[in-house]
Amino acid sequence: MTPEAPGVLILGYGNPGRLDDGLGPALAEAIQARSLPGVTVEADYQLTVEDAAELARCGTVIFADADAAGPEPFSMTRLEPSSRPLSFSTHSVEPADVLTLAVELFGAEPEAWVLGIRGYEFDAFGERLSERARTNLDAAVQYLVAAMSAGKFQEVRPTGGINRPDPTGEEDPWQTDSA
C-alpha cells in the first residue's frame, strides 16, 4: 500500500492461545487468504503504538477483535479519536488510542471502524475457537468481504449483548465516584 493509493488496513488482534480471544487474528488470516486487492492485513497479539504509523498510510482501518459481551454475531462501529490518556502501565493500547496517535503524530485521517466479533470462552489456555465463535467469525468475514467489494462500510449493531463501558472511554483515568 502506498500513500498515493490508500486502501484498507485490517488489524486483527488477540491471543490465539486463549480460545475465543483469537477471533481477531483468525479473521485476519481468513481475509489474508483471499488476497484482496488494496487490502493490507496485519495480525498481532495486541495493538501497539507503532500501529499508528501504519494508519497514516491507509484510507480505511478496521480494528478486528473478539468481543466478550457484544451483540451476536458481530458489531461494526465507527471509531473516533479519543482524548483519554493511555492506561497506567500497560503496553497495550485501545483502537481509539491508536487512532488518536495516528491523527496527532502523523496527521492521518483514516476512516476507522471497530469490528467486534462475539466470543464466549476466554478463561483458559487453548488454541481453538468455540463453535459459536466460529459461526460468528464466518458471518463477520462474509460481511467484510462484501463491504470491501462494495467499497462502503456501515454501522452494524444487532440487538442483544451486555451493556459495557464505551470502548472509546472518555472517562477520568482515575475513576472515583464517591457516594
Place this chain on the structure above:
Amino acid sequence: MATATRRIVIQPVTRVEGHGKVTILLDEDNQVTQSRFHIVEFRGFERFIQGRPYWEVPVLVQRLCGICPVSHHLAAAKAMDIIVGADQLTPTAEKMRRLMHYGQTLQSHALHFFHLCSPDLLFGFDAPVAKRNIIGVIAEYPDLAVQGVMLRKYGQEVIKATAGKKIHGTGAIPGGINKNLSIAERDTLLKDIGQMMEWSRGALKVAKDYTVEHLDAVADFGSFPSNHLSLVRADGALDLYHGDLHAVDAEGNVILDHVDYTDYLDYITEEVRPWSYMKFPFIKSLGPEKGWYRVGPLARLNTCDFIDTPEAQAAFEEFRAVTGGKTNNITMAYHWARMIELLHSTEKIQELLDDPDLQGTDLVVTGERRDEAVGLLEAPRGTLFHHYKVNDRDEVVMANLIVSTTSNNEPMNQAVAKVARDHIAGKAEITEGLLNHVEVAIRAYDPCLSCATHALGRMPLEIQLLDANGNLIDRKLKQ
C-alpha cells in the same frame, strides 16, 4: 473517622484476569503500618504446555505475553537447545537470535520510556494526571513522541526480519534458527540505523539529564538498599542474551559469583505468601528476609563490570560515577539505566547488521538428546527463567517459569511501602499526590503484569486504603 463512610464505586473491568492492587493499612493515627502490592495471578500456562511436543514450545510460549513474546520465544529455544543436545549454536544462529533479542529490547525500552514514563519526567510527578500522559507529551514535545513510535517500529521490524510473523513467529527452533537475514532485509534495516542511533542518544540524554538535575529529589524516592541479580558475561560484560548468574548486595559485595544458571534451583527459590498469588523469589543462602533481589536495567548495570559497545560504555561510566562506582539503589535510576541499554541495543543491532555471519547458511546443530533443560536470558524487564522436563515420547512433562516481574515483586512492594510512608502524611484518604507517587514508583520497574499473571490484557492499578480494623475507607482504580 469521618472518611470511614466514604465509598468509592469502581467500574467493572471486562476481560482482564490480571491487575495490580495496592493496599495500605493505617493505624489509629493514620500512619502507615503496612502496604502491599498484589498481583492477581492466573497460573495455568505451565499445565497448558504439558503433553505438547518440545519443539512446539518456543512458539507456544509466545502466547504468554503479547508484550514480550520474543523473550519467552528465545528463553524456551535456549532450553530446547539443551534438550536436542545443541551445546554450541552456529555463528549464524546465535547472531540471528541476538539480533532478534536486541530488536525486542529496543522496542520495549522505547515504548516504556517515551510513552509511559516520559510524561512523569517531562512534567513532574505532581503534574495533573490529565496532562501527565502521552497526549500531553504530543502537545508539548511532538518530536519526542514521534521518535518513540518510530524507534519502537524499527525494533519490531528487526523482530519481523528475524522471527518471521508477529504471531506464530518461528525464527528460533531447537538447536538454531530457521532463517538467516537476507541482503535485502539487511539493507532495509541498515538504511535507518543512523537515525535510530541519533534518537537513542537523544532519549538517553533526556533520562540522564533528568536524573542528574533532580538527583536530590529522586535519590530517596521509593528507594531502598537491595540485592541485584542478572546474567553477566564471563568477562564481566553486560550481556542480554547469555551469561552466568551474578548477584551483588546493596554495597556491591558479590553474593553469587558467575554461577551456572542451569543450577539455578541450587541458588534461587520462591516463597509463597498467603496474601498474594504471585510468588516471591529469593537467594537461598540469604533466606527470604534478606535474599530478595531486583532485576532489570538497574540490576544489570549494578552487576556488570562494563559494556562492550563504546557509546553505552561511556554512558555507563557516567552512571556509575553518580554513586562513586558503588551499587546504585535509586529506584528512579531505572529509567537512566534503561536508556543506556536502549543505546546499547541500537549499537548492537548496527554491529550485527554489518556482520556477514547473518547471511550464513549453517543454521541448526543437534547432539545427544537430553530430558531436562533450563534456559535463561535477560528480558527487557529482567532475568527470565524457563525450565522444562521432556519424556521419551518428546512430550513436555514439567515446566517452571520465573518471569522478571515476579523477581521484582518484593522490590515493588518495598517501593510502594516507602512512597506510602512518605506521602500518606497522616491523611485517611487517597490523595492525588499518593496516587501519582505510587504509580511512578511501580512504573520505574516497567512491570509486565501480563507476564506475571500469564494473562493478556490491560493492567489497571487499584489502590485501597484500610483503617486499623481492616475496613476499607478509600479505594481508587486507574484503568
